[in-house]
Amino acid sequence: QVQLVESGGGLVQAGGSLRLSCLASGRTFSSYAMGWFRQAPGKEREFVATITTSGGTTLYGHSVKGRFTISRDSAKNTVYLQMNSLKPEDTAVYYCTAKDTWGSPVAAGAYNYWGQGTQVTVSS
Secondary structure: OEEEEEEOOEEEEOOOOEEEEEEEEEOOHHHOEEEEEEEOOOOOOEEEEEEOOOOOOEEEOOOOOOOEEEEEEOOOOEEEEEEOOOOHHHOEEEEEEEEOOOOOOOOHHHOOEEOOOEEEEEEO
């Protein structure tokens, strides 16, 4: 079992930056691939980014590639999402996720642990 707590969300103007953090507690952090998903009102949950257990490989959703960066710090049991050049369409609740399954890293169903989410609002 692992518990995930996100922080760092808030209100920012278009073009600005935010860094989300996700603190993991419970079982060994390094055993889990970590990811971020987001969900805007009235829309389906969308894959944002994922990082492997070692941190050596990352993958991004098409809409955030080149603007967002996922990273992890095993010493702090924390995964980060650095978001730059934010756009109003990035407005959503952002969820931190963890998985120790063989499922696709871009599929929400592959992740067996989820945080409560943190709101990110980008004003135009």
